[in-house]
Amino acid sequence: MTLKGGLNFMQSKTRWWILGTGGTAVVVVLSMAGYLLLAPGPAYVPPQNSPATQPQALTADDVAHAYAQGFETLDPTAAAKVTDDPTAATAALTLVFKNMSNARLTASLAGNAVGDTASMNVDWHSGQLDMAYQVPLKMVQANGKWAVHWTDADIHPELAKGQSLALRTTPGGSSLTDRNGQPMTMDSVPKSVKAGVQQAIGGDLQAVDGHSITIVDATGTDVKTLEQKEGTKKAAYALTIDGTVQAAAQKAVDGVQGAATIVALQASTGEVLGIATNSAFDSGNLSPLTGTFPPGSTIKIVTATAAIEHGLTANSTVNCPNTVHIGPRTIPNEDTLKLGSPPDYATAMHEAFAYSCNTTFAQLAANLGANDLPTAAHQLGLGVDFDIPGMTTNTGRIDAASDEVDRAVDGFGQGTDLVSPFGMAVVAATVHNGHATTPMLLRGQQTTATGQVAAPSAGVLDQVRTMMREVCTVGTARGLASLPGTYGKTGTAEVGDGAAHGWFVGYRNDVAFAVLLPHADSSGPAVNVAGTFLRTIG
Numbered sequence: 001m002t003l004k005g006g007l008n009f010m011q012s013k014t015r016w017w018i019l020g021t022g023g024t025a026v027v028v029v030l031s032m033a034g035y036l037l038l039a040p041g042p043a044y045v046p047p048q049n050s051p052a053t054q055p056q057a058l059t060a061d062d063v064a065h066a067y068a069q070g071f072e073t074l075d076p077t078a079a080a081k082v083t084d085d086p087t088a089a090t091a092a093l094t095l096v097f098k099n100m101s102n103a104r105l106t107a108s109l110a111g112n113a114v115g116d117t118a119s120m121n122v123d124w125h126s127g128q129l130d131m132a133y134q135v136p137l138k139m140v141q142a143n144g145k146w147a148v149h150w151t152d153a154d155i156h157p158e159l160a161k162g163q164s165l166a167l168r169t170t171p172g173g174s175s176l177t178d179r180n181g182q183p184m185t186m187d188s189v190p191k192s193v194k195a196g197v198q199q200a201i202g203g204d205l206q207a208v209d210g211h212s213i214t215i216v217d218a219t220g221t222d223v224k225t226l227e228q229k230e231g232t233k234k235a236a237y238a239l240t241i242d243g244t245v246q247a248a249a250q251k252a253v254d255g256v257q258g259a260a261t262i263v264a265l266q267a268s269t270g271e272v273l274g275i276a277t278n279s280a281f282d283s284g285n286l287s288p289l290t291g292t293f294p295p296g297s298t299i300k301i302v303t304a305t306a307a308i309e310h311g312l313t314a315n316s317t318v319n320c321p322n323t324v325h326i327g328p329r330t331i332p333n334e335d336t337l338k339l340g341s342p343p344d345y346a347t348a349m350h351e352a353f354a355y356s357c358n359t360t361f362a363q364l365a366a367n368l369g370a371n372d373l374p375t376a377a378h379q380l381g382l383g384v385d386f387d388i389p390g391m392t393t394n395t396g397r398i399d400a401a402s403d404e405v406d407r408a409v410d411g412f413g414q415g416t417d418l419v420s421p422f423g424m425a426v427v428a429a430t431v432h433n434g435h436a437t438t439p440m441l442l443r444g445q446q447t448t449a450t451g452q453v454a455a456p457s458a459g460v461l462d463q464v465r466t467m468m469r470e471v472c473t474v475g476t477a478r479g480l481a482s483l484p485g486t487y488g489k490t491g492t493a494e495v496g497d498g499a500a501h502g503w504f505v506g507y508r509n510d511v512a513f514a515v516l517l518p519h520a521d522s523s524g525p526a527v528n529v530a531g532t533f534l535r536t537i538g
Helices: 032-038 060-072 076-080 086-099 191-201 243-254 279-283 296-309 349-354 358-366 372-379 404-411 421-433 458-473 524-537
Strands: 015-021 024-030 104-109 117-126 129-142 145-148 164-170 210-216 222-229 261-266 272-277 317-319 323-326 329-332 346-348 385-387 448-450 486-495 498-508 511-517
Touching: 060 076, 060 104, 060 117, 060 129, 060 145, 076 086, 086 164, 117 164, 117 210, 129 210, 129 222, 164 222, 191 272, 243 261, 243 272, 243 524, 261 421, 261 524, 296 349, 296 358, 296 372, 296 404, 296 421, 296 458, 296 486, 296 498, 317 349, 317 358, 323 358, 323 404, 329 358, 329 404, 346 349, 349 358, 349 458, 358 404, 372 404, 421 458, 421 486, 421 498, 421 511, 458 486, 458 498, 486 524, 498 524, 511 524
Parallel strands: none
Antiparallel strands: 015 024, 104 117, 117 129, 129 145, 164 210, 210 222, 261 272, 261 511, 317 346, 323 329, 385 448, 486 498, 498 511
């Protein structure tokens, strides 16, 4: 082929370019190889097996560290994936972390892996128990990669195939129990004595649990104990509280809209069985143990005792008109109550007691000596100063009265008489058991009593019991007639211009109690609360 200008093309694979530079033509001849070097094309990609792009292979030391890190962080998946049997390792590690979940764990590689061996430091902590050991790790290579050779001994060197570790806890138990040996917390201690109990026992009820770490087989059965730390018990304290009685008392008062409280003692011993107050009682800053209230007709237990001690009997003839005049004072009965026939309205003392005749007991008290009511009160526990570990109490007081009018109003609970629910529970217990009652809250810690005297004679108390029983069969608490063996006395105590306090005091079986509903306006609600309480405890 001939080009213009007479130039001949020498080879078929030769190309010509004419480059313009200014007005000058430059002829360049390139071979095909030169074209390939200068022509545009895709970017260079090194081969995939190039050392420049391949991640650096993990060393045996890297893998051992990864296993130790996964072990310490309780991550079974992370630890297992660097072993040569991830499935088995995941299952075993998941189980041991579950079995030891209440323990703290630290783990780290002991130095660096040397050749195909490494060692991991492990330390389990629980309470005062500390178990530290080393785990040898065998490193193996497969397909050019390092891995921890999996066996159950990678958890603990003494584990055989299928075995694991387990943390066992032996509860130290509470250092405080109820009368039946059941553990108690401060939340279950009656509110009225919680502060006193805390002070008596130092406030700390939590004993120290014991712990052990054991090897267990696939069924969870202990094979071998590796480490053990015995628990420690503090000095054990037992309250005389009965859980059933306490719960029943609390339920009974919680069912009352207004303020209410129940104090219950074991009648035969004086031990405190339960003390319950509801939120309305608590919000008034009232105390069933130290707070004192006018007793109303419940004080007729004392007046009847004094009268019998001075020659009367339950069958003695007394008078119960609707009103009676003593000195300048006119004393009425509640509503239009009168017993017997006119003109003198004669009746037996036990009947006047059952129907709570104020005019009868005002006359009886007026005819007593100045100190006769306070003496009988002391015999029944009122006015006695008890020093009871775990609780502060005030039973109340009945003052001596030289004036017959003062004695008269004291005789039916509307004078200067002041008693606590605790004090009236002591009275009921004394009537029941026939001897001076010494209350107790903490077993093994004795109560001391100041001003305590011998209880009234059996002959006197037998008659008082008979009268208290009649109250619950035909008298003012006859709503409890269906509860056999219930003894008691109702009381309605006038309080200034406000609604009267309602009382019911008594005992059934071996439980002596006092129920007070401040400002309930009558004794009826207190009788109902007592019935709920007594039916619950059976």
